[in-house]
Amino acid sequence: MAKNSFIRRERKFLLTKEKYRLLLPILSEHMKLDPYCTDDSGYIIRNVYYDTDNDDVIKYSLSSPYHKEKLRLRFYEEPQNDDSPLFLELKKKTNGIVTKRRVTMKLSEVEEFFATGIPPEREKYVDKQIFNELASYLSANDVKPKVYLSYKRIAFFDDDDPSLRLTFDYDIIAKRFRRDKAKEHEVRLIDEDMMLMEIKFSHAIPLWVARMLSENNIRKMSFSKYGTEYKKELAERLISEDHQGFEEYIQQNKTLLQRNRL
Numbered sequence: 001m002a003k004n005s006f007i008r009r010e011r012k013f014l015l016t017k018e019k020y021r022l023l024l025p026i027l028s029e030h031m032k033l034d035p036y037c038t039d040d041s042g043y044i045i046r047n048v049y050y051d052t053d054n055d056d057v058i059k060y061s062l063s064s065p066y067h068k069e070k071l072r073l074r075f076y077e078e079p080q081n082d083d084s085p086l087f088l089e090l091k092k093k094t095n096g097i098v099t100k101r102r103v104t105m106k107l108s109e110v111e112e113f114f115a116t117g118i119p120p121e122r123e124k125y126v127d128k129q130i131f132n133e134l135a136s137y138l139s140a141n142d143v144k145p146k147v148y149l150s151y152k153r154i155a156f157f158d159d160d161d162p163s164l165r166l167t168f169d170y171d172i173i174a175k176r177f178r179r180d181k182a183k184e185h186e187v188r189l190i191d192e193d194m195m196l197m198e199i200k201f202s203h204a205i206p207l208w209v210a211r212m213l214s215e216n217n218i219r220k221m222s223f224s225k226y227g228t229e230y231k232k233e234l235a236e237r238l239i240s241e242d243h244q245g246f247e248e249y250i251q252q253n254k255t256l257l258q259r260n261r262l
Helices: 017-030 056-062 107-116 125-140 207-215 225-239 243-252 254-259
Strands: 005-016 043-051 067-075 085-094 097-106 144-157 165-176 186-188 194-201
Touching: 005 017, 017 165, 017 194, 017 207, 043 056, 056 067, 056 225, 067 125, 085 107, 085 125, 097 107, 097 125, 107 125, 144 225, 165 225
Parallel strands: none
Antiparallel strands: 005 097, 005 194, 043 067, 043 144, 067 085, 085 097, 144 165, 165 186, 165 194
């Protein structure tokens, strides 16, 4: 049964596929492949991120606030009809603690929910509670689909500690929805030979994981898939000499520009 709620911490790292292969013997000693990983290539995750016309959600998120929220629709297979299952998720991060609340919906229910703001009927109390949170978010934020984002994931879990997961995402591709469909195009967010590793845990990173990171010189970094897409979008506007995009790009990357004296 899919979980409705997650509370955890996350650490992110970028590493080459070659280094990932070096980690595999260590991982196999302590963890198992997720059951959805039917082969070594993992499985595909597809997301639709919601934002305002002015990208207020991702702009605020990139400012590193104490608390932030993102709404996304997640699915593992392309919807074939109105009954196709999807997950509508509200992901929150408060002082480093990640909370994710999600409900399973049919495609037809998703469309009606966004059109009317009225949640579909559910029997379980937890589903009703999550739908109330989602409805509250939608009433306070005028959002719509902004970015389609997909990637392949290889995931490992720990039998002794179910809260511990290590995931490796690659082939991370994004496409921004545009009024002019002809201008929609895919953007690769990390190089083809790179992977994004995430450690998801409840309390502390196990000693063997910390040792593995240290011995392989793998350093923690800040990385947001949607945030990276947005920065690439701003850079694209800059290249196309869009004055508004240029100003946004400068403001969004002010700290980075100052640090590098550009």
